[in-house]
Amino acid sequence: MSADTTRLAILGGPKARATPLPGRFAFGDPEFAAVQEVFAYYKAKGIDFGYQGYFEERYCQNFVSYLGVGGFADAVATGTGALYVALAALQLPRGSHVLVSPITDPGTLSAIILNNLTPVLLDSMPGQYNSGPEQLRARLTPQTRALVLVHCAGVAAPVDDMVAIAHERGVKVLEDCSQSHGAKWKGQKVGTFGDIAAFSTMYRKNHATGGCGGVIFSRDENLYRLVRAHADRGKPFWREGYNDKDPKQFLFPALNWNLDELSAAIGISALHKLDGVNRRRRDFLRAFSDELRTHSELCTPSPVTDNDAPFFFPIFVDATRLQCTVREFGEAVGAEGVSVNPHYDYVVSEWDYLKPHCADAFATPNAVAVRDGSFNLLFNENFGPTEARDLAAAIAKVEHHYRKT
Ligand SMILES: Cc1ncc(COP(=O)(O)O)c(C=O)c1O
Known part of the structure; x- marks a missing residue:
């Protein structure tokens, strides 16, 4: 007797798609070769690989070129860390209100709260996962200091208008591009509209630096310097006479969010494929x-x-x-x-x-x-x-x- 193929699988019938779906294999031969390159590079130099090295430098340069508007990037350990560091670099007064998109990962909200800032939720546009200008206007108040705008599910939010509205009021904009690597709004890549942008590059994202990872981008060199310091224990790497073995020079307490060289090398390969x-x-x-x-x-x-x-x-x-x-x-x-x-x-x-x-x-x-x-x-x-x-x-x-x- 042949099975009733119309019977739902959830009710005990046969699956409509019985064969497994294709795996992704974001980390394949090119990424394996990239990791081997790190070993070979540092072996030839006679040192162990660490962080803030040659491969991160290359990855960050490639990332900036990919976004296509100039600027600066720093690779960090996670997307949540990227958001946390980007917000810290904005140096907002304690308790400032930060508008934030309504559909996102908990990391976006945690980054706001753990910076001693207060989230203020936006709604989304009717029938859409993203927020728009109308939802932003409805929630702006004199206490608003920043907007964290999420580009959800690979689709750009109407970011140009939203940045214009925010900037008119002196409100900073952090774009959360974790789900939208390479997405564009009116032909321009997301992440390049606001003051600063954060990307998660964990393994499920469209380009990934490994199991975990993140990148922060800004066109503003000063913000970039603060990002670097907030991502690595307050180190003022740009200062003349800077010595990373002299913590007396460091600027403020900050956590260590560094990405390692192996992950950066994987990121270089993944970015080429994006x-x-x-x-x-x-x-x-x-x-x-x-x-x-x-x-x-x-x-x-x-x-x-x-x-x-x-x-x-x-x-x-x-x-x-x-x-x-x-x-x-x-x-x-x-x-x-x-x-x-x-x-x-x-x-x-x-x-x-x-x-x-x-x-x-x-x-x-x-x-x-x-x-x-x-x-x-x-x-x-x-x-x-x-x-x-x-x-x-x-x-x-x-x-x-x-x-x-
Ligand atoms: C929109 C959004 N923001 C933030 C995050 C947090 O990134 P991570 O998991 O790398 O910490 C993610 C994904 O995980 C995300 O999709």
């Missing part, structure tokens, strides 16, 4: 979106543009025509062998532990609604036409089961 990674991700999502539009009536893929550097991919579901919640729908899709996050729990206003730290109890209804109306497809640049077909078919199977008749 545009190709982003292109392949867009190609896959376009093919998948075409399939989904053909086979589904209730699911709408997010738009994909040439400006995007897709990280995860929200798919919107018409809940009014479903017999289940969007979360249950996403879970059923996941059971079919599709990698999904059925319910993106990174809506900051919902985290109880954070509430005492925020300036007020702002509810971010747009952010909640956009999350509740979507589930996220998780994918990588090795997904191709077969996955586009299989994953759309899996979603159509679930939709067929749960749609209202």
